[in-house]
Structures are given as C-alpha cells and as structure tokens.
Amino acid sequence: MPRHRITQADVAAMAGVSQATVSFVLNDSTPAGVRISEETRLRVLDAIRITGYSANPVAQRLAGGRNQILGVFTYEATFPRGGRDFYGPFLVGIEHAAETLGIDILLFTSARVEDGRRRLTRDGWQRLGIADGCLLLGQHEDRGELQHLLDTNYPFVFIGRRGSDGGRLPYVGADYAAATTRAVARLCEGGHERIGYVGPRGTDQPTLDRVDGYRAALKARGLVPRFVEAEDPDQCAAEILDLRLSAVLVAPEHDPDALVAALGDRGVGVPDDVSVLLLGQPHHRRPGATKWSGFTIPREEMGARALLLLSRLVASDGPAPSELHQLLDCTDVEGATVGPAST
C-alpha cells in the first residue's frame, strides 16, 4: 500500500530519467526539439508497467492537459422525482459510450437554480473547467450563456438539434422533420387527405421541426395544413370533428390518451373513424397502454453519438466539420392507431 501515490517522478527515478521524459513518453509527444530514443522510451514504459503508474487527472487538468472527464449539464434535474424520466435513455447511451472510451462522467448538479431551471453562471463556469468538455441537454438554454460558451472556446455538444446560431453550435439531434414527413406519407397512403396537427405551437426546436415536416409534406401533396392547438382534450376532439379531419398527428406532450378518450366520448373510434399518429413516444408509459402508431426517437444513440463527438472535439486533431451536426433517423412504429381513411 503506497502511502504516497505513484507519480511521474517515481517512474522517472526507477527508469533513471527525468520527470519530463516520462511525461513525453506518456503523451507520445515530442514538442519542438525534444527527442527520446527508442531505448529510453521502452525503459520508461517498463517502469510504468512495473509501478502501475496512472496519471493523476487533477494534476493533468491543472497543467492544462486533458483528464478524460466529460461533463453532462442538464437544464432540469437529471433524474427527476416522480417517474417522468426524460433524460434516462440519453444517459444510458452516454454511459455506454463513456465506458467504451474510458471516460468518466461528471454531472453538474451543483449549478444554481433560477426560475426552476439550472443556470450556467459564475461559479457554474468555473466548475465546467473540471471536465474536458460538456454535453448539454434540455431546451431551456440561455442566449447569453451560449454566447459565453462559444467565446470561451470550451468544447461542448448539444443533445437535440439547434437551429439557431448559424451552425456554430455542435449538436446530435433526432430528425423530427423527416420523421413527420414520413408520418404524413403513411397517412396519405391510407387515403387520408384531411390531416391535422394537434399540439402546442411552442418555439422549441422539436416542435418547429415537426411543424416544418408537416407543412412540407402537405404542400408537396397539395393538401392544406390544419392546426389544433387547444389544450383541453375535449375541445381538441371537438375541433377535430369540426374540421372533419380523418387523421391527426399528435405531439406526445399533448396527452394523447386523454385525446383518444375524449374522441371516444363523442362516439369517434380510433383508428376506425380517426387515425392518430404520435410524433414521438408517449411521455407516460401506463400499464396496458395504447399501442401508438408513430416513431421512436433514438435517445440512447443520440447520447452515445454526442459523447463520441464531444470526445473528438476535445482531442487535439478535432472532428471533421461535417460531424459537428448530426441528425439521427427516427424509427417508424406501426402501432394500432392508424387505419385507412373511412369512405
């Protein structure tokens, strides 16, 4: 039991070289004018092996190096109480990738909370420095904070597409637009022509992308977009009937269960009278729940790919510019809530 943890100096002593030499061998680097003979290199490597040396990540980081720690910052609690586990699937992917890459994950749970969401201010910035880079999850980022991030040149990657800032924000997102376009196509194949969009018209990126995909797909077929924005499920159902829609795309945050129930109350069957296609997955999984037609968001893969991208970003050489923005395909789910248009 080594009282004093083994340092490069120990290794150096054993190999009969200087601490600097050990550092050079470890980093496989020969900055301007430094040369290490193969013989010495092997001697150092042997000493490393024998002593079981492993770098002190804290010192590494303080000295301006990398320490194989990547941060994860979520704008809301990462593991919320009460079951709604939004970030969970991302974390699964992130952890898996981290394990593969030999990277530790730092959760920035200490960030000050303002207006119910975490902030990246003041001490927040300092703390980011512990890690080589950081993943950012959540919709509630702040313009000023982003600008600061970009200014400081700190490596980061968003999970979820970021349309703003002219492509300066690296991200790994899900292709909501394409998935929504395909969703419309599926309905059209079933003969549907009056296809509505049910859900809040927020300015978050997923909603914007879904609406874009919806609009584009309808336009390509000469159909007219119709939006149902009512919050109340019953009112939604009324509007759907009023507009004589035969199919609707529903944002999953809109409580589709309640909607179907409200439709049922009015004697409208799903999918017999109205087809319902979910633009994502239900937020609450209930026992014996409806088998929704729709698509799944590849959250695990998004997490994994984002971590991989970040680790590339951190590495000295850096990733190809084309990797900076990745859109992953959603997988269509057949389900039982879509049928042919009733004649």
Next chain:
Amino acid sequence: MPRHRITQADVAAMAGVSQATVSFVLNDSTPAGVRISEETRLRVLDAIRITGYSANPVAQRLAGGRNQILGVFTYEATFPRGGRDFYGPFLVGIEHAAETLGIDILLFTSARVEDGRRRLTRDGWQRLGIADGCLLLGQHEDRGELQHLLDTNYPFVFIGRRGSDGGRLPYVGADYAAATTRAVARLCEGGHERIGYVGPRGTDQPTLDRVDGYRAALKARGLVPRFVEAEDPDQCAAEILDLRLSAVLVAPEHDPDALVAALGDRGVGVPDDVSVLLLGQPHHRRPGATKWSGFTIPREEMGARALLLLSRLVASDGPAPSELHQLLDCTDVEGATVGPAST
C-alpha cells in the same frame, strides 16, 4: 478566448493583499499564528463579490483541499441497457441531495471491466482522487479493494448494509430483516402457519438479512422454516405444494410472475390457496402487472442519506459515529396477493 479566469491572485491585487490572505479569508481559517483583521477581511470579501471570483475546483483538489465533488461508483453499469433500472431510484435521491448541498456528482464509468463487473484497480484508485469521497453501489465488491479503501483513508459510503468488517464500513441500508419479520407477522395474523421462503440462498447481504428476519420471526412463534430454492418456477410450485405451504415469502429477483403462473397451472390460486408476499419490489414492471403484497425499499432516501453522510465524512469535523451505519425502514405494501389462510 478563455480570458484568464479570475484567480485568488486577481482578488488579492484588487484588495491590496497577498494571495495567501485571500485563501485564508475564503476558508475562514487561521492556522497557527495567522491573523486577519476584520477590516482586511471585509476588503477581501468585497473584492470577491466585485470580481465574481469562484474557486477553481481542480486547483483546490490538487492543493489538498476539497472540491465539492463526490463520486459514485457502481459495480455494474449505472444505466443498463434494456430497461432493468436498478440504480435509477438511488440516483434520483443522490442527485437531489447533491443539488441541495451544491455538490457535483462524478460517475466512474471509466473503471476497467473484469468478469462483467467494474473494478477499482490501479488507475481506478487514481481516478477516485478527483472527488472528495465516493459512494459505492452494488453487491460485488472485492475484499482486497475494500481493504485498500480502508487503508488509504479515502472517505466512502456504501449504499446497502455491509455486515462484514466489524462495522468499519460506513453504509446506508434498508432494514430488510425487520421488514421480513413484519412480513411474517402479517401472514401469521392471517392465520398462516406453514410459511415458506422462496428464493436463491445467495451470500449477498440482502438475502442474508431477509433469511435472518424470516428465521427470527418464525422462531419467535415456534414455527418451522422451510426453504424452496429451486430455480425453475414449475419446480418451485411443486415444492410449495409438496410442503403444503399456505404462504410464501418470495425474493423479488426470483421472477414471482412466473411462480404465480406455475401455481396457476397446477390449479393453485393466489391468494385464495397460497398467499405470496414479495420481499421487495418486482424487478420488471410489466403492464397490467400483479399488485404484489410486500414492501418497498426506500431507494431514493437511501441515496440521499448516503450522500449526506458522505459529505459529512468529508467535512473536517466529521459525523457522529452513530451516523456511520444507517438502516432505513421499508414501507409495507398491502397489495392483493396475501389473504387469510384457507381452512
């Protein structure tokens, strides 16, 4: 440009004092022979406020201080693929406590995997040093590793009771023994006298505690313990009938759903013919699942309490010795799988 983050030296310059003085003021410490006048103290505090200074956690740690980072080491993947989310509830509690205490969480995902479980060897030890202390989750700890932990004096807390090592391992656990004893009592109140224990006889602490509680409760009532260890559900059912048990305690890792199904195949109803009481919660939550009688393990609270204990352990003054081992009560769940003994 990482515009030179503000350091103690900057603050010192502004306040017209030395860097050391700033450090003393910040740590509110006056080691042997160092005195700071109230006036100077206030001047420094002002400078800190104005500059928005916040300590660099990396430097703090390298210099032997605390950095408000606590580690979480799980012997298996923290967020396993495929739904089985064992650690999740603990993490919920841990994160909540961390947020409250202003502490960041470091997940040691880089640990080398051997035999399908993570190890705390070599580089693992070094990496622990990033954090002030560490929570340990999982059953598969290694004796040698534990000894090393104790030797190095590194602060740590187990989640889950640790009966070995004569109380030298701090932990926050669930009181399985008491909960199991209460479970037996509940069955006895229903008139049951032939009460079996179904499940693997592992040497993990939860199993040992459950069996202890079972044995003690039966002995207190002059009843005979009967163990059913078969892995195959059908064989289990056969043994239950063979032993003419009217009630069984079932370890949740034993797939109770399959057991009930197997009993049903033999025309044995639950709870009409045999009562089943689960010693914990089902591992897989299935839609439309059985409402099990049993008890819940306060995982969130265990996580939170463990983090709190660890943060105390890290602090210079340290916790009361009585806090080093905490057993939290499980909550009994009524459920629908226990009935009165059939006459």
Next chain:
DNA sequence: GGCCGTTAATAATGCGCATTATCTGATTGA
C-alpha cells in the same frame, strides 16, 4: 581548432490553490 548541426535529454516554469515558515513594526515587561 573553432564552428555548426544533430541527437538526447534535463532543468525550469507555471497551472491555482492550501499551507507553513517567515517577516515587520508596535507594544509591552523587567
């Protein structure tokens, strides 16, 4: 023999902080 270039390394520095040893001037005490 003096100069240059090459190879192979080491010494020195600093990252930002905690901590220890040291210094200065004023106020006593005998």
Next chain:
DNA sequence: TCAATCAGATAATGCGCATTATTAACGGCC
C-alpha cells in the same frame, strides 16, 4: 534600555503534471 511578545500579515513551498527553454555530448567540415 533591550529583549520578549503579539498582531497582522506576506513569502515561499508544493501538489503532479505539461510544456518551454536550455544543456551536453558527439561528429563532421573547412
């Protein structure tokens, strides 16, 4: 009067590493 105390700080050091500047030995060339 001169040392002894004490308040109030500062200088110096080191944590373990990455990196820059510097050194040392050696051979070739005119």
